[in-house]
Amino acid sequence: MASTPLLGGRTLDRQTARTLPPGPRLPTLAQTVLFASHRRTFFPRMRGKYGDVFTIRLVPSSRVCVVLSRPDDIREVFGSAPSVMHAGEGNTVLKPIMGAHSLLLLDDEDHVRMRRQLMPAFSGQALRGYAGMVHELARADVATWPTGKPFKVHQRMRNLTLEIILQVIFGVTDRDRLNQLRPLLDKIVSVSPVIMLGGFYPALLRVRPWRTYLDVQQQVDEILYDEIAKRRGNLAGRNDVLSRLLAAGTWSDVELRDQLVTLLLAGHETTATALAWTFHELARSREDLEFGQRAADTGADDELEAILKEAMRLHPVVYQVGRRLTETADIAGYRLPRGTTIMAAVGLVHRDGEHFPMPQEFRPQRFLDDDPPAPGTWMPFGGGARRCIGAGFSLMEGTEILRAALAAYDFTAPHPKPEPAQSKNVTLVPSRGAEVTVTRRTPPR
Template sequence: MAPTPLLGSRTLDRQTARTLPPGPRWPTLVQSLLFANHRKTFFPRMRAKYGDVFTIRLVPASRVCVVLSRPEHIREVFGSSPAVMHAGEGNTALEPIMGPSSLLLLDDDDHVRMRRQLMPAFTGPALRGYAAMVHELAVAEVASWPTGTPFAMHQRMRNLTLEIILQVIFGVTDVDRLNTLRPLLDKIVSVSPVLMLGGFYPPLLRIPPWRTFLRAQQQVDEILFDEIARRRGNLAGRNDVLSRLLGAGEWTDAELRDQLVTLLLAGHETTATALAWAFHELARRPDDLAFGQHAADTGADRELEAIVKESLRLHPVVYQVGRRLTETTDLAGYRLPRGTTLMAAIGLVQRDAQHFPAPATFRPQRFLTDPPPAPNTWLPFGGGARRCIGAGFSLMEGTEILRAALTTHHFHANPTPEPAQAKNVTLVPKQGATLTATPRQPPAPL
């Protein structure tokens, strides 16, 4: 099926423009820079000025993006037919990095087929099988942390989540291969919006820094294809994600490679950042730290998971998710033309006092109440047919890492919260979530 043309400078006529939701008239480049670097303040200001639905224009082609911040409108987006609300078309800039078979780039029947093949690796029993592996890696990482000296938790979490991807998702255990992959994958996961422009402007891929990035990517691909070839027909005793995928579906090597790189890029920086924010909040709040330590000591997984969920609410790692309309659609009181990009503003919803009392306060207990937060108000993994397939893995991973750290350490940090700054598609702690760790007495056996 031919891709849906973007609604933008080449396809938007003046009459249609007058029927769109209101929004700033600033140049596209200005709006794009504000979106890329300051969306945490840009979006709230636009909502305050223009209302719960507003329009911005972004590169490329001055594309029309309608931003939604009311749960009922977002519910309609997530609940509509995926054939009308294309998510894959909104991610085309990622194709040179993730590959054409990436779950994030597919729509319609191709997306359904690929998601069905991925699901067996992310069921409840599968996640329980990974938990011990994650915990073992987390214990080893925590044991290496300095004590009594400030350090940046965000980088430590990046190191750990990369190791989890290497060993639990890719299933790589050979020491030499791990040593080769670590620096190469670090280059891949550090891809910037500038490098992503290569997806819109392919000629850029022939010059530095795009050419340098592609060279690293090719080296990673060679290792992944070799790993896939070694694994086929040799799955006995293997419990990693790649082995489960090979055992449960019919895959080409290229399809598997694209899913592995997608899991790397979607699950590395996002999980590391969410956990860095969680430790940042706990280190600044003795009562919440004690709550978390008691949960870790007593095996209260629901409470540990609530800490991860509250971190994702208060500090949304991904501020918005997008869809492209494949046909003209009535939504939020507007008739939106085919090709419009819709943005569900996760960050605006999760910081709304109407849905979360005292929204600027870190309060994990809000996820332990009955009833829990209303549907479509907590959206870190998106929703509907495109909800992140790795959501359960991410929450399990966060729970195991918190358990490993909180049973053995106290944490202290400056009471003044660190501001967030944009890094690629995520919002990270500006000082790296700097804190100090000190040992604590291990809990008595239960």
């Protein structure tokens, strides 16, 4: 199916431009810089000036992006037919990195088919099977944390979530192969916005640093293809994601490779950052820390998950998610033409006092109250047919890591003030790495 042309400087006529939601008149490049580096302050300012629906323009081609911040409007977008709201077309910049078969790049029937094949590996039963492996990896890592001096827990979480991807998702347990893969995958997940430009301008892929990145990627691919070949027909006793995918679907090697790399890139930095923000908040509140420690000691998974959810609300790792209209549609009171990019501003909803009383405060109990947040107001994993397939895995992983860490340590913050967020690629990370200090707990009686 042919891709939908972007609505932008080359395809937007003056009459249509006058019917779009209001927005800033800054040059496209200036808006792009503000969006890329300061979206956490840029979007609230635009909402305050132009209302709940506004338009911004971004590179390439001065594309028209309509930003939504009302849950009802966002639910309408998430609930629309996937054939009308394409998500894959908005991710084409990732094609050189993730591969043409990546779930994030597919739309329509191809997306439905691939998602159906992936689902068995992320069912509730499958997640329960992974939990023990995740917990053992978390306990082993937590035992090596430095005590009595500040350290950046974000980097610790990046290392741990990478190890979980290696062993629980890829199913690699051989020590030599793990040692071979770790430095390579670290380079893959550290992809920068400069490297991602290669998706817009393919000619760049032939020169450095893009060529260097692709060379590393090729080394990883050779190892992944070798693992896939070894695993086919040899699944007895295996409980990792790759083995479950092989057991449940009919895959080509290239399709499997693309899904594994997608799980790596989509699930590594996001989960690590969500956990870093979680520990950052717990270290700054003795009351919340003790609440979490009691939950870890007693096996209260719903309370540990509430802590994680609240950190994801207060500190959305991904501030917005996008769709591209494949046909003209009426959305949020506007008739938006084909090719418009729709942005659901998750971060604006999460900080809206109408939906989350005292939105600036860290209050995990809000997810445990008799009157929890309304459906469609907490959306760190998107929604609708494109909701992140790894959402359940991420929450399970975060719960097990919290359990292991909170059972072992007391946490304090070396700096009393909260760390500001800074943009890193498409995520918002703690600017100082989420510094904490831990001391060993006395085991509860």
